[in-house]
Amino acid sequence: MMSTAGYPASPAGHDESGGGAAPPPQEVATAAATSIRDESAVCAAMLRLLGPDRELCDFTFVVGEEAERLPAVKAVVAVRSPPLRSMLYDQSFRMAQQELAMPHWSPRAFRYLLEFMHAGVANVDAETVLELMQLADFLQVDELKIHCKEFLTEHLSPATVSTLLAEAIRFNDASLRARCTDFFLANARLGPLTSRAFCTFPEWLVCELLSDSALNADEWEVYEAVKAWIAARQKACRAEPERTSGGGGRERSPKHSKAPAPSVAVAGERQRDAPKAEKTTDGDTKSERDEDLVLESDSDDGDEPEVAGDAMTTEGSGRPGAALTDMSPTTSSQADSAFAAGHGPLECVRLGQMSVDQLQAMRIDGLIPESRMLDAVLRKLDGAEPTEGRRRTVFLDFRFDTASKGDGVQLSDDGHSASFSKDNCVLGETMVPDVGQAYWEVMVSSGTNAYIGIARRERIDTQRNMGSGGGIAFRGIGGNEKWKECSHFEYGRRLARGDRVGVLVDLPARSISFYLNGEPLGLAFDDLDPAKQYWPCVSNNTGEMCLVQSRRLPA
Numbered sequence: 001m002m003s004t005a006g007y008p009a010s011p012a013g014h015d016e017s018g019g020g021a022a023p024p025p026q027e028v029a030t031a032a033a034t035s036i037r038d039e040s041a042v043c044a045a046m047l048r049l050l051g052p053d054r055e056l057c058d059f060t061f062v063v064g065e066e067a068e069r070l071p072a073v074k075a076v077v078a079v080r081s082p083p084l085r086s087m088l089y090d091q092s093f094r095m096a097q098q099e100l101a102m103p104h105w106s107p108r109a110f111r112y113l114l115e116f117m118h119a120g121v122a123n124v125d126a127e128t129v130l131e132l133m134q135l136a137d138f139l140q141v142d143e144l145k146i147h148c149k150e151f152l153t154e155h156l157s158p159a160t161v162s163t164l165l166a167e168a169i170r171f172n173d174a175s176l177r178a179r180c181t182d183f184f185l186a187n188a189r190l191g192p193l194t195s196r197a198f199c200t201f202p203e204w205l206v207c208e209l210l211s212d213s214a215l216n217a218d219e220w221e222v223y224e225a226v227k228a229w230i231a232a233r234q235k236a237c238r239a240e241p242e243r244t245s246g247g248g249g250r251e252r253s254p255k256h257s258k259a260p261a262p263s264v265a266v267a268g269e270r271q272r273d274a275p276k277a278e279k280t281t282d283g284d285t286k287s288e289r290d291e292d293l294v295l296e297s298d299s300d301d302g303d304e305p306e307v308a309g310d311a312m313t314t315e316g317s318g319r320p321g322a323a324l325t326d327m328s329p330t331t332s333s334q335a336d337s338a339f340a341a342g343h344g345p346l347e348c349v350r351l352g353q354m355s356v357d358q359l360q361a362m363r364i365d366g367l368i369p370e371s372r373m374l375d376a377v378l379r380k381l382d383g384a385e386p387t388e389g390r391r392r393t394v395f396l397d398f399r400f401d402t403a404s405k406g407d408g409v410q411l412s413d414d415g416h417s418a419s420f421s422k423d424n425c426v427l428g429e430t431m432v433p434d435v436g437q438a439y440w441e442v443m444v445s446s447g448t449n450a451y452i453g454i455a456r457r458e459r460i461d462t463q464r465n466m467g468s469g470g471g472i473a474f475r476g477i478g479g480n481e482k483w484k485e486c487s488h489f490e491y492g493r494r495l496a497r498g499d500r501v502g503v504l505v506d507l508p509a510r511s512i513s514f515y516l517n518g519e520p521l522g523l524a525f526d527d528l529d530p531a532k533q534y535w536p537c538v539s540n541n542t543g544e545m546c547l548v549q550s551r552r553l554p555a
Contacts, residue, residue, distance in 0.1 A: 046076075046119040059088070060099045061110065068107040072114055074098075080117040081139040109135055116144045124148070126155060130163055137171070149176065156183045158191030162198045169205070182397055184209060186433060189217040193225040199232035203345065210348035214394040216433040219353040223362060226345045230367070351376035393437040393504070398430035398536060398547070406462040406539075417546040418538065423449055425462040425469055428536030437506040440536060440547065441515075444499055447543020450477040452501045454512065455537035459485070465539040473537070474514040474524065476501060482514075482524040492521035500548055505534065 057071035078085040087100060102110060109131040116122040122144070124132055133148035152164050153176060161183050168177035184192045188209075192198060198206075206229055209215065210222055217225075346368055351359065354376065363373050399415030406424025411417065418426050432438050432454060444450045451466035453473030461469035467483045475481045476495035481488045495501060495516055502515030510528045514521045528534070538545050 058098065061114070062099055062101045063103070063105055063107045063110045065103060066107060067101075067103075069099075070107065070111060070114060073118065077114070077117050081141055083139050105135055106131060113139070113141065113144065117141065124151065126157075126160070130160060130167075133167065149173070153179060156180070158187045159195070161187065162192045162195045162201070166197065166201065166205075179397075181209070185212055185214045186216050186394060186396065186430070186438075188215050189221055189433075189435065190431075193217055193221060194228070196232075198225065199229050201229070206345045207348055210345055216394075216435050218435060219350050220358050223349045223354075223358075226349060227365065227367065229345060352379060356380060393439055394433075396430060396432065396438040396440045396536065398428040398440070400547075401427045401429045401535075404457065404462060404535075406464075409462075412546075416549065417544065418540075419544045420447060420540040420542060423465045423539065423541040425451075425455070425460060425464070425466055425471065425537055425539040427455060427457065427460070427462070430536070432505050432507065432534040432536065434507045434530055434533075436508070437504060439502060439504045441500045441502045442538055443546050443548050444477060444495060444497060444501065444540070445544040445546060446497050447477055447540035447545070449475075449539070449541040450495070450543065450545065451475050451483065451537075451539045452503060452514070452545075453483070453537055454503070454505060454534040456532055457535060460537060465541070466537060467539075469539070471537050471539070472512060472525065472528075472534075473539075474501060474503075474521070476516070477540075477543075484525055491524060492516065503536070507534070 057073055059072045059074040059077070061070045061072060062068070063070055074088055078088050106128070109128045112122040112124055112128065112132050113135055122132075129148050129151050133145055133152065136142070136145040136148060152160065156164070156179070161180050165177065165180035165184060168180050201209075206226070210226065215222070349368075351362075351368075351372065354362070356377065359373060359377055359380075362368055363370075400411050400418050402411055402415070405411070405418075405426035406422065408420055408422025408424040409426045410419045410421070411426070415429070442452045444452075449465055451471065451473040453466060453471055455466065455469075455471040455473075459470045460466070463469075466473040467475060467481075467488060468486060470485050472484045473482070474492060475483060475488070476492065476499070477497075480490065480492050480494045482491035492514060493516065500515075500517050502518065504513045504515065505511075505528075507528060507530045509526070510530060511523055511526045512528060513523050
C-alpha cells in the first residue's frame with residue numbers, strides 16, 4: 001500500500017522561482033489508515049508447520065500406544081491450553097527431552113487437536129469427534145469443545161448417544177442431556193441398550209432410563225441390557241485388584257477415557273477403600289453393606305449423583321466409592337439380598353410383560369428373586385391383566401434428511417423446515433419406532449398439494465409427491481384424502497394454511513391415524529407391516545412446511 005503527502009509551502013512572500021508572487025500554499029494530504037487481514041494466509045502458514053515445514057517446530061508429542069511423533073510449536077500450544085502451559089514450562093520438565101508422552105489418546109484425535117491449536121481449524125469426523133471433545137475438555141481447549149458438542153448434537157446416532165449422554169451429565173449441560181435422553185429413549189433398541197457405553201453407566205442413570213415408559217424396547221431387551229450391565233460391573237470389580245496391584249505388565253487405558261492413568265489410579269484407590277463384602281458361616285456372600293453404601297450415596301441431601309470422570313471408560317465402575325453388589329447367578333438368596341433394599345436396575349424389568357418361556361429363561365439366570373418370579377408366573381396363569389407396557393405415546397423428534405429429498409426441496413439449516421419448488425418429497429432422519437406409539441406434528445405454511453405421513457425408503461420416489469410416489473399419507477390441501485401406495489380414499493377434512501397436522505403411528509397395532517390442530521381425524525389404515533421400516537415423510541408443491549417443536553401429544 002502506498003500513501004502520498006504534499007510538501008509544506010514556502011514561507012509567505014518568498015518566491016523560489018526568483019520573482020513574482022509566492023505560489024498558493026498546497027494542501028497536506030492525510031494518509032489513509034486501514035487494517036489488512038488475511039486470516040486464510042495465517043491459517044495456511046500455521047498448518048505448514050505441522051506438515052512440510054515441521055522442521056521449524058520446537059517440540060514433539062509422542063501420542064498413543066503406537067508412539068506416533070507429532071510436531072508442535074511449544075509456545076502456541078502453551079497459549080491455547082493452560083494444562084499444557086504448566087506441563088511444558090514446569091521446571092522439572094525442562095530437565096527432560098523436548099518431548100511429552102500422551103499414550104492414552106489416539107494419534108488421529110491428537111492431530112486434529114494440534115491443527116485447531118495452531119490454525120484454528122480442524123477437519124473432524126464422526127469417528128473421532130467424541131474423543132476429540134474429551135481431549136479438548138482434558139486440556140481445557142474450550143472453543144474446540146464447544147464446536148465438538150455442536151457437531152455431536154447435530155449428528156446424534158444410536159452408536160454415540162450413550163457416550164454423549166454421560167458427557168452431557170459430566171459437563172452439567174442440561175439441554176444436551178435432555179436431547180440425548182430423548183434420543184436414547186426413542187432409539188434404545190437400535191443400539192444404545194447394547195453399547196459398551198451403556199454398560200459403564202452408574203446405577204442411578206440406568207434406573208432412570210429403564211424405568212421410563214417411553215423407552216423404545218420390549219421387556220426382554222431391557223432384561224438383556226441389565227444382564228450385560230451387571231456382567232460388565234462384575235468384570236470391572238474383578239479387574240480392579242489387577243489394575244491397582246502393579247503386577248501383570250503395563251496398565252492399558254481405553255482410548256476414550258477422560259484422562260490419563262492418574263485419574264484411573266485415583267478411582268482405583270477409592271474402590272479399594274470401599275467396604276468389603278463379609279462372609280457368613282456357610283460361605284455365602286452378604287451384600288448388605290454394599291447396598292447400604294449405594295443407598296447412602298443416593299440419598300445424600302436428595303441430590304442426583306454425578307457421573308465420575310472415568311464413568312465412560314470400558315473398565316469404569318460407575319460412582320467411585322460405591323462397591324458393586326454381588327449379584328452373580330448362583331443362589332436365590334443372593335438375588336433376594338439384591339432386592340432387599342428395593343433398589344436396582346433389575347426392578348425396572350416389567351415381568352408382567354414377559355412370556356412364560358422368557359420367565360423360565362430368567363429363572364435359570366438366577367438374577368431375580370424366586371418370590372418375584374413366582375408372582376409373575378401365577379398372575380399369567382390366573383389370566384390377570386398384565387402390567388403396563390412401555391412406550392404408550394412418545395413425541396418423535398427428528399429433522400428432515402438432506403440425503404433423502406427431491407431436487408425441488410430446500411431445507412433450513414436446522415433441518416426443521418422444508419421449502420418446495422416442485423411436487424417432491426422429503427423423508428425424516430429418524431425411523432418410526434416399532435414398539436408403542438410415535439407422534440409428531442407438521443405445520444403447513446403454504447402450498448398447493450400437501451401430504452403428511454410415512455414412507456418406506458426403498459419404496460418412495462422423492463422426485464414425486466407422496467400420492468403418486470408410493471407414500472402413506474393424509475392429503476389436506478388439494479383434497480381431503482388418505483393415500484396408501486398410490487391408492488386413495490376420502491378421509492378427514494381439508495386443512496387451511498397454518499394448520500397443524502399430527503401423525504400417530506402404532507406399528508404393533510399396524511395402524512396410522514391423523515390429527516388436525518389436535519383434533520382426531522380417525523383411523524386411516526390398520527394394515528401396516530410391523531416387519532418393515534417406516535420413516536416420516538412430507539411432500540408439497542410450491543410451498544413450505546415445518547416440524548412443530550411443541551412436543552404436544554394427542555389426548
